[in-house]
Amino acid sequence: MSLRLGAMLPEVFRHLFKRPATVLYPFEKNTVPARLRGRPVMDPDKCIGCRMCERDCPAEAIEVTQESETRTDDGKVKRRFSMVVYVDRCAHCGQCEEICPAKPDKAIKLNEFFEEAAFDRGALKIVYK
């Protein structure tokens, strides 16, 4: 076995003259991949209130509540649902988005927002009405 002292020496000195690999993150935004699973966002206009998301969520992060029940002129019942998402519990697994049966567009989706840091857990309880 050849023992070459400082096999790294050239590499190390080369880096002195190279631009460091560091990104200046909070001061320069970086790009995130399109598939990033960030915060779950719900659209009350689309939700049909099936509670599949609530049932499948592994982290008890979703609570769906019925807000109102109105009868339209043609006799159909129209219900409106609100949702609480506890971002401090969410595991960002995306199961809620996957299971949501609302058509033609899912009522709950994970967006690309990930800078959630907060000083208070209350701020992480997000209500969609």
Place this chain on the structure above:
Amino acid sequence: MALEKLVKWSRVSSPWLLHFNSGSCNGCDIEIVAALMPRYDLERFGALLKASPRHADVLVCTGPVTRQQADRLKRIYDQMAEPKFVVAVGSCACSGEVFRGLYNCMGGIDSVIPVNAYIPGCAARPDAILDGVAKLLAALKKG
């Protein structure tokens, strides 16, 4: 005044971290280490990872706090010198996440010691951690 300002400035400029795993899945621990690595380089803010609780200012915790670790978490916290801050990294450190209700988890760092900042995410990305640290420092600078 002047002195106070200087001290405050020094505190904000030199946050030394102590990392504590209270029973997490390692995911966030790896991301904390990744935040110290060349790509994100937390040392830009003057942050250094320290091994002794006596040297550290910020306790960076991960994990849903297992019963076994709860005691130790508290002890480490007590060993740190004032002023000290606690940051909970990862959803499971914030609230217990998927481990909520398991018989051996307390569910979140704040069930054991007071927490100054929460960084949810599973795993919290290194940039989310950076963002959290920057927010905490900015808040300290102000108040």
Place this chain on the structure above:
Amino acid sequence: MSETFVLPVGPQHPALKEPTSFRFKVDGEYIVDADLRLGYNHRGMEKGCEARTYVQDIYLLERVCGICSNAHMTCFAQGVERLMGIEPPPRGVFIRCLMGELERIHSHLLWLGVAGHEIGFDTFFMYTWRDREVVMDLLEMVSGNRVNYGMQTFGGVRRDLDGMQIKTLLEGIAALKARTPYYLNLGATEPTMVARIAGVGKLPREKAIELTAAGPTTRASGVDFDVRKDDPYAGFGDLIPFTIVTDNGCDVLARVVVRAKEMMASYDIMEFILRNLPAGEVRTKAPRKVPEGETVSRVEAQRGELIHYIRANGTDKPDRVKVRAPTLANWPSTLYMLRGAYLADIPIIMAAIDPCLSCTDRMAVISDVRGGEKVWDWETLRQYGIEFHRRRGIRP
């Protein structure tokens, strides 16, 4: 300094990023005896699984560990598929396998860096982790998360690859492939590094078998034990070719070499997958309820054999889920390696099995430091612990 004393390492010891506690009887700079206490990370997940549905369980089990999250998911998914009697479509199988290999690369790079760090070689640590970001970006691009990929599900994978992504993956893999020999070269020739790892932590072949070691630890002792060959899954065996890497060095150096070569083998597997990706669906429909039955599912995770035992009772919740992750299989051999070693070699010997305790940590070896063999309850032990630290100047 020939006095023997007990050095408790952990659970806050920096060499172990995860909590665990060892007790070493130390004589000067030598370790006379090693004892291990786990249990700091026991979360009670197996019980938790019985109270959750299969869908929730797969995400819970993913979080057994952030390093082999995908291995746990794959293992559980494939076991449940076996019980359901369904098979993922070929494209799903290929992507499942791709995720496993990507994860192996990220884990081995992580390990290489940590091993460097444990012996105080921080520059090496920085370089490997800088290059690891390449894999992390690939994983995040494919799955949407850097740690818990959430890719596997019952009946296949959750996300497909498009042409653009395949191109990026191939580029990233080529870049890493060019870089890996440099690390192998460094790890095997840099004198301060070699001086620390050659001949350290010997584990003879017979011992490796006898103590049921797994993964690179046992392959570095010359045993060709690899689940991908022994119990082919996710396309290994018939669809996807691969080679097993072994080494006869039986020491830490051999484990470095095995892991580095294994990475080279993984690059080849991934390139094969990406070039021969079948068309079609990535998942089939799976029922919510699982018919009664039991099965054993195994996967070759980065650190060795991972095994799940699943028993279903016909409802949408499992009757019993048992998880045994690779690190637990490697503890008996680690204790064997530690006896008689230098104090200074503890970190590198432990790092060499790449211990990840979050999955393993299910036991506590409670040993009376004063030599007796009694069992203490929580309060006594706590009291003792407080005393113990107070005597040494750490305030409780």
Place this chain on the structure above:
Amino acid sequence: MDLLKVALYLLVYPGLLFLFVYSTFVEWVDRKLYARFQHRRGPLYTGRAGLLQPIADFVKLMAKEDIVPSSADKPLFNAVPVLALAAVLTSGLLLPVWHFTTGIVSATSFPGDIIVMAYLLSLPTFAYFLAGWASASMYASIGAVRVLTLLFSYEVPMFLAILSPAVMAGSWRMAEIARFYQLHPGYLPVNIIAFAVAILALQAKLERLPFDIPEAETELVGGTFTEYSGRKLALFRLLTDVQMVTGAGFLATLFLAGFPGGLVPGFLWFIAKTLFIVLILSAIRAVTARIRIDQMVNFSWSYLAPAALLQLVAVIIVKGYLP
């Protein structure tokens, strides 16, 4: 006038103020270089390009709660950092930065000051030992024992190494040695082996990679300093920085022909030469892994000490042939 000069000497250059400011600067240089070697940025936002980082660290530690473990030997625990700092600060005063002519023998430059200097530079090591001992904590005690073991292994090569230039120059006074090489720069390369040995020994003295055995973070948490916090930890950190400056200055005096040319050029030389040595120290830190204590002892007795001895013999022979 004289009083003013003494005051200037003690407090400004090369005394307290200069040593404090310059040592923080050197720490910054070291951290920055180390980071750049690792393809990172290092401190960036504290002051311009992170220049004020070491000062911020220092001030913060000064203002932090100071815990003394209850089982520690309190008087010793408290006294050690101050004593050790005093020792290195004194060693700073001995650096021949004001002695542009060698005629004057003053309190800070006298025949034999090279020995006193070497001795003062060793004192902190004893302080580390005492610090570890006084902490009465397990990690710290193991660290303390290692400090001593380490001391015995590098101290002899260090002394042998600094003898070579002195023998060559035929003087025991740093100012004269430096002057000798300023006049005969051709003799500088003769001491190259001794220089290498001295650099390695200095690295060991400063307990930096690959010789940071007593602090080995992954085995012993914070080593001898595990129990120190707040003000005293700040002093220890300052101490190490000052030790790096004076150590570098010491080697520059002996092996790089000192700091010629009067006040301003001399000052610039001082900066340039010490930074050069710091660069070497940082590079060593970046490319090596920590070695084991037994390997260290082996290494220094089977390579360092013989090399230094060989060098000494060579120097004596060369000296014999000299006109």
Place this chain on the structure above:
Amino acid sequence: MTVDNIKTTLEQSLPGKIIELTHPSARVMFLHVAKADLVAACTVLRDQLGFYHLSTITGRDTGDKLEALYHFARSGMTLTVRAQTERSRPSLPTIIGVYPGATFYEREVHDMVGIVIDGHPDLRPLVLPEGWPDGIHPLRKDWQYNREEGVIK
């Protein structure tokens, strides 16, 4: 070695001792033996069938009995040996004489379901946090954990 080979070898070496031998899916087999024949079965597996690797041991509560499942592996086959014990005084013999690597797994079974492993040299209560109440084994079906109010917010 095919499934049939394994079957015949087992039937020859353990005559009359096999309670049940199943093969539910490819490369998975289950063998049920009586508690008294456990060590003999393990020896046969190791010496005659080449199962050199013990993957793990699972403890399980079947409702009326407790059982341990020993998962063995060799190239191309995973074979699980099942042994049951009554609930009142649950115990099983140790197999560390045959597979020394079983130490930790046996201790775990002891903790999680409360089967006493006869002949194990070091069966101090382990698992679980310090101070865990005696006699409670979390994986028994009759033990349910009720979340303490207020602990988990």
